[in-house]
Amino acid sequence: MSAAPGEAVFHVERLVKRYHEEATAVNDVSLSVAGGEIFGLLGANGAGKSTLLKCALGLVRPTSGRLQVDGLDVQREPLEARRRIGYLPEELRLYERLTGWEFLELVCGLKQVECDGAVEEEFRYFGLYERRHELIGEYSLGMRKKTGILAALVGRPKLLLMDEPLNGLDAESMRRLRLRLEARAADGAAVVLSSHVMGFVERVCGRVTILKKGVVAASGTPVELRAQAGLPDEAFDDVFLHFAL
Ligand code: ATP
Numbered sequence: 001m002s003a004a005p006g007e008a009v010f011h012v013e014r015l016v017k018r019y020h021e022e023a024t025a026v027n028d029v030s031l032s033v034a035g036g037e038i039f040g041l042l043g044a045n046g047a048g049k050s051t052l053l054k055c056a057l058g059l060v061r062p063t064s065g066r067l068q069v070d071g072l073d074v075q076r077e078p079l080e081a082r083r084r085i086g087y088l089p090e091e092l093r094l095y096e097r098l099t100g101w102e103f104l105e106l107v108c109g110l111k112q113v114e115c116d117g118a119v120e121e122e123f124r125y126f127g128l129y130e131r132r133h134e135l136i137g138e139y140s141l142g143m144r145k146k147t148g149i150l151a152a153l154v155g156r157p158k159l160l161l162m163d164e165p166l167n168g169l170d171a172e173s174m175r176r177l178r179l180r181l182e183a184r185a186a187d188g189a190a191v192v193l194s195s196h197v198m199g200f201v202e203r204v205c206g207r208v209t210i211l212k213k214g215v216v217a218a219s220g221t222p223v224e225l226r227a228q229a230g231l232p233d234e235a236f237d238d239v240f241l242h243f244a245l
Pocket of ligand 1: 019020023024025043044045046047048049050051052090
């Protein structure tokens with residue numbers, strides 16, 4: 001079974017994750033993201049964003065609730081669901097002793113897709129082509145982040161989960177990432193973006209959900225959230241802070 005165009009590619013229903021008695025990281029959160037959407041998952045530090053994304057990947061087991069990826073139940077069909085996801089983790093762990101190109105070959109192998117001209121094209125697009133045969137251990141912060149982004153994009157996944165993709169990126173790289181995410185969404189992928197860079201979020205995301213201490217504090221389009229907050233002309237950071245603190 002696969003989600004039809006416009007249907008929810010990512011569906012979260014009443015998700016609860018309690019790490020231990022005192023720490024409920026995600027508390028009864030529901031959301032749906034359709035193919036073609038770029039969705040912002042926002043919240044202050046510790047609000048529960050990464051936990052929700054890790055539940056989608058099967059890296060964290062939910063206490064209760066349900067997650068579906070492209071129509072597949074994440075707990076019942078974890079491997080099939082995982083194959084539909086491209087994930088950029090917040091804390092990148094790359095193989096320092098591989099070159100950028102070798103790392104992408106490894107990722108392609110794991111995802112069972114050819115490491116061909118499409119990957120080469122992405123190296124060029126993100127300005128890493130000339131450095132692709134250098135060790136990742138010698139890459140700058142931004143180059144490492146771009147390597148992680150390339151890995152997430154491999155195989156044209158139906159669902160892209162991007163946890164803090166902007167850290168370390170320069171302005172040109174941010175622009176290229178924006179265009180790339182918009183192109184993937186236009187091709188039918190669902191994109192979930194977690195970020196603290198509110199100008200980028202407002203520009204790129206059609207809808208956002210703001211988490212506060214694990215619960216949904218606000219949801220809607222950036223314009224709707226501005227109206228709800230009564231802050232039509234302020235920076236989007238102020239709108240975010242209105243709900244997130
Ligand atoms: P940030 O913006 O800082 O990345 P976040 O919104 O991604 O924050 P999470 O990393 O999901 O937040 O953390 C949510 C809560 O769950 C925090 O209180 C955190 O301390 C707690 N938490 C996260 N991972 C664990 C863990 N493995 N064990 C115990 N508590 C955890």
